[in-house]
Amino acid sequence: MTNPYIPMKAEIVSIKTETRDIKTFRLKPLGGKLKFEAGQFVEVSVFGVGEAPISISSDPDVDDYFELSVRRVGSVTGALFKLSEGAIIGVRGPYGRGWPLKESEGMDVLIVGGGCGAAPLRPAILKLLRSRDRYGRIELLYGARTPSDVMYMEEFEAIAEGSGCRVLLTVDTIAPDNRWRYSVGVVTSLFDKISVNPFRSVALVCGPEIMMMYAVRDLLRLGFKPENIYLSMERRMRCGLGFCGHCQIGRKYVCLDGPVFSYSEIAPMPDKIV
Amino acid sequence: MSVVGSMNTFIADLHDLDRLVEVARSRYSVYAPVRRGRGYVFSKIEGMSDTDLRYNRTILPPTKIFHRPKEVLLRFQLADGPEFGEVVEVEPMMIFGVHACDLNAILRLDRFFTRRFEDPYYLARRRGSVVVALNCNGPRDEYCFCASLGTGPTVYGGYDILLTEVRDRMFLVEAGSEIGANLIDEARFRRASMSDMEAKKAVASTAKREFRRYADFRSLSYPVIEVLAHTVWDEEADKCFSCGNCSLVCPTCYCYEIYDTLDMDLNSGFRVRRLDSCQLYGYAEVALGGNFRKSRKARLRHWMVCKFGGAAGGELSSCVGCGRCIFYCPARIDITSVASRLREAV
Amino acid sequence: MLKIGLFKFSSCSGCQLSFLRLNEKLLDLVDKLDIAYWVMVSDNDVEDSYDVAFVEGSISTPEDIYSIKDVRARSKVLIAFGACASFGGLNSIRNYMVQKDVEKIVYGSSGALSVKSIISYPIDFYVDVDIYLGGCPPSLSDILEVIKASILGFKPRLPDYPVCVECKLSENECLLVNGEPCMGPIIRAGCGALCPSLGRTCEGCYGPQADPNPNSLADKFREIGLSEDEILCRLRKYAGMHRDFRGIAKL
Numbered sequence: 099m100t101n102p103y104i105p106m107k108a109e110i111v112s113i114k115t116e117t118r119d120i121k122t123f124r125l126k127p128l129g130g131k132l133k134f135e136a137g138q139f140v141e142v143s144v145f146g147v148g149e150a151p152i153s154i155s156s157d158p159d160v161d162d163y164f165e166l167s168v169r170r171v172g173s174v175t176g177a178l179f180k181l182s183e184g185a186i187i188g189v190r191g192p193y194g195r196g197w198p199l200k201e202s203e204g205m206d207v208l209i210v211g212g213g214c215g216a217a218p219l220r221p222a223i224l225k226l227l228r229s230r231d232r233y234g235r236i237e238l239l240y241g242a243r244t245p246s247d248v249m250y251m252e253e254f255e256a257i258a259e260g261s262g263c264r265v266l267l268t269v270d271t272i273a274p275d276n277r278w279r280y281s282v283g284v285v286t287s288l289f290d291k292i293s294v295n296p297f298r299s300v301a302l303v304c305g306p307e308i309m310m311m312y313a314v315r316d317l318l319r320l321g322f323k324p325e326n327i328y329l330s331m332e333r334r335m336r337c338g339l340g341f342c343g344h345c346q347i348g349r350k351y352v353c354l355d356g357p358v359f360s361y362s363e364i365a366p367m368p369d370k371i372v
Numbered sequence: 373m374s375v376v377g378s379m380n381t382f383i384a385d386l387h388d389l390d391r392l393v394e395v396a397r398s399r400y401s402v403y404a405p406v407r408r409g410r411g412y413v414f415s416k417i418e419g420m421s422d423t424d425l426r427y428n429r430t431i432l433p434p435t436k437i438f439h440r441p442k443e444v445l446l447r448f449q450l451a452d453g454p455e456f457g458e459v460v461e462v463e464p465m466m467i468f469g470v471h472a473c474d475l476n477a478i479l480r481l482d483r484f485f486t487r488r489f490e491d492p493y494y495l496a497r498r499r500g501s502v503v504v505a506l507n508c509n510g511p512r513d514e515y516c517f518c519a520s521l522g523t524g525p526t527v528y529g530g531y532d533i534l535l536t537e538v539r540d541r542m543f544l545v546e547a548g549s550e551i552g553a554n555l556i557d558e559a560r561f562r563r564a565s566m567s568d569m570e571a572k573k574a575v576a577s578t579a580k581r582e583f584r585r586y587a588d589f590r591s592l593s594y595p596v597i598e599v600l601a602h603t604v605w606d607e608e609a610d611k612c613f614s615c616g617n618c619s620l621v622c623p624t625c626y627c628y629e630i631y632d633t634l635d636m637d638l639n640s641g642f643r644v645r646r647l648d649s650c651q652l653y654g655y656a657e658v659a660l661g662g663n664f665r666k667s668r669k670a671r672l673r674h675w676m677v678c679k680f681g682g683a684a685g686g687e688l689s690s691c692v693g694c695g696r697c698i699f700y701c702p703a704r705i706d707i708t709s710v711a712s713r714l715r716e717a718v
Numbered sequence: 719m720l721k722i723g724l725f726k727f728s729s730c731s732g733c734q735l736s737f738l739r740l741n742e743k744l745l746d747l748v749d750k751l752d753i754a755y756w757v758m759v760s761d762n763d764v765e766d767s768y769d770v771a772f773v774e775g776s777i778s779t780p781e782d783i784y785s786i787k788d789v790r791a792r793s794k795v796l797i798a799f800g801a802c803a804s805f806g807g808l809n810s811i812r813n814y815m816v817q818k819d820v821e822k823i824v825y826g827s828s829g830a831l832s833v834k835s836i837i838s839y840p841i842d843f844y845v846d847v848d849i850y851l852g853g854c855p856p857s858l859s860d861i862l863e864v865i866k867a868s869i870l871g872f873k874p875r876l877p878d879y880p881v882c883v884e885c886k887l888s889e890n891e892c893l894l895v896n897g898e899p900c901m902g903p904i905i906r907a908g909c910g911a912l913c914p915s916l917g918r919t920c921e922g923c924y925g926p927q928a929d930p931n932p933n934s935l936a937d938k939f940r941e942i943g944l945s946e947d948e949i950l951c952r953l954r955k956y957a958g959m960h961r962d963f964r965g966i967a968k969l
Contacts, residue, residue, distance in 0.1 A: 146638075334656065337628075341484075341491055342629070343627030344629075349681075368594075
């Protein structure tokens with residue numbers, strides 16, 4: 099019996115600064131590969147500090163390395179930010195159920211991201227675009243607080259250039275002198291501009307839970323079916339194995355049953371905002 | 373039938389059981405309920421004189437022996453590394469004198485810790501263990517309510533050896549596994565008579581009738597709106613201390629916290645898991661101070677509804693009716709009376 | 719090298735003694751720790767800056783106010799070290815009496831004239847506090863955790879849950895359930911349930927847990943026969959000044 103609590107070593111091969119509090123760490127697993135699906139997460143160990151659940155943000159079809167886009171929010175992420183290239187950390191996983199990409203074939207796809215929520219959506223976007231012909235319209239809406247909080251800016255602009263995915267970006271506020279070329283307003287204010295057909299479309303949503311609440315409310319109004327709205331939920335997944343209990347929402351375990359849930363699954367459960 | 377039965381059924385007094393413990397101690401550490409102050413705890417015993425088989429309940433349930441309240445998961449060192457490796461502490465163990473409620477809790481944890489993943493720490497200890505169960509002749513006190521949940525007072529499986537007190541300090545002994553049979557064989561018990569076996573039947577049939585506390589948790593679990601929206605939660609939350617006693621003493625509560633601790637050299641250390649409680653404020657906290665169960669009401673409701681049919685039990689109730697949470701609640705919150713209030717609403 | 723200072727205000731020096739009781743554990747850290755100011759053990763002068771200041775005692779004279787602000791200005795991290803610094807501690811029980819009467823009791827009618835004392839406040843009444851270490855005195859394990867975390871630049875891992883957690887995990891019978899006025903359910907852990915493990919009720923020296931319910935505890939104390947005075951005394955003893963207890967402790 100292999101011990102699922104024992105991490106695998108991974109080397110930080112490069113670090114990219116995305117925003118003032120988000121960095122993308124490219125990691126090379128040592129002694130094995132990490133096969134994952136879009137939307138899954140890993141438990142990252144910085145020994146002596148602890149573990150934290152972090153979504154994988156790289157292309158699932160690349161298995162030489164994987165990437166984690168991390169926002170500095172707590173002890174483990176804080177310690178991760180102090181590490182440099184060449185440092186070895188521990189990783190176990192991947193865990194959880196990712197985005198329903200196979201099930202969504204033949205449908206339109208609306209991707210809605212807020213802030214750091216772009217990280218778990220990125221593998222889905224890359225995967226969708228690789229199999230572009232299997233889907234109808236694809237649109238990406240992404241919002242952040244300010245222009246300097248926008249993740250993956252160059253990549254989103256490149257996607258907007260070609261490849262058949264409309265990209266709409268927005269920020270909550272801009273400084274008066276800022277040369278921001280896109281919208282200003284919360285991400286749900288972009289819903290007026292969408293061209294996917296709500297009645298035959300899935301929505302993949304990830305962001306702060308309060309943002310997801312407003313997104314769900316508006317998507318339902320637009321005619322999206324509750325079972326076609328998918329949300330990636332964040333809780334304190336301590337073990338990732340369905341044991342420690344911290345990520346329970348009602349009787350669902352975010353680490354096993356999620357982190358991606360359809361709205362119809364999660365709606366009747368208590369103790370959440372969405 | 374009864375003749376065949378008698379081949380595997382024995383009778384033993386405390387002196388005979390002492391021999392069983394002695395035989396077992398050559399191979400196992402033997403844990404049994406031991407008096408401590410006003411309560412009992414499962415601890416290592418050397419003979420029957422250390423234990424009291426008429427105990428009502430232990431403070432922590434015997435599940436603590438397999439799912440330890442605190443244990444090291446792995447050891448690490450930071451310099452030239454990090455390097456790390458698992459630490460699994462195992463000893464062959466006999467758990468002696470387990471009531472039906474607690475045995476059912478162990479069986480539920482067995483299932484829980486082998487769901488999608490296997491928990492190697494729990495299983496390493498559990499798989500090498502021997503369980504000597506003990507039938508209850510009725511409720512041990514007014515807090516017991518296993519009878520209404522079908523988790524006691526009589527044991528129907530999952531044991532290696534089963535004891536029933538059929539007369540004053542005389543126990544009918546039955547084997548439930550080959551290991552149990554061999555131990556009994558080595559302890560050289562006398563075969564039970566027909567009347568001993570009849571006495572056990574009589575005990576089992578009367579035991580159930582003596583329970584005064586009753587619980588019915590069916591259809592009270594997630595996501596029943598009448599349950600979640602009930603005002604009983606506000607009333608009980610006013611009294612609740614969020615002290616965690618209910619869940620810490622619960623035999624089917626398994627939730628734990630994982631953290632790292634460094635030695636004084638700031639180089640080597642351990643990753644530890646410690647029993648946690650969903651009643652504690654910090655339990656549902658996420659990064660940046662977010663907390664999805666900030667109110668005592670939400671926490672109390674989460675715990676009880678989980679017991680009504682939550683995680684470990686799946687569709688079954690994960691409560692086994694041991695009465696610990698009622699007895700150890702300083703605020704006198706009573707899961708059985710909350711359930712009957714809720715029942716009026718569903 | 720972590721430069722630390724230990725400073726004392728109105729207190730019994732017991733918290734500093736606990737620091738001494740770390741004994742050989744302090745030796746393990748001798749090359750990582752520079753104890754730059756500690757009147758109890760050396761006569762070093764006050765320096766311009768400290769990485770970490772451990773502050774013992776409550777603020778109870780006008781001079782104290784000046785001094786605590788000075789310590790704050792010199793320190794990157796300021797730790798309220800013990801119950802007095804964190805919540806007012808035992809010193810704060812005089813806040814429930816008329817100041818002049820207290821001075822008379824303590825210093826006599828003539829001495830009281832020369833004493834300038836003010837309401838005894840926890841240090842966070844005057845300065846920002848980074849870390850609270852409750853306890854009378856704080857446990858060695860909490861002190862070590864703070865030192866280790868400070869050296870490494872992590873947030874220390876200190877319990878915010880109640881004493882009951884440590885008490886139940888130590889398999890103690892519940893004193894409160896047995897009718898003894900234990901404060902465990904509303905008091906922060908860290909002591910390892912020291913008193914209840916010895917059969918003594920928790921007196922509350924670690925201050926309030928993360929989400930305490932003192933009203934329910936007062937009801938419980940009434941139920942087991944405590945008078946209103948006895949209940950107030952218990953709530954006021956160490957942390958009556960804390961916002962979580964202030965309402966019910968009737969300051």
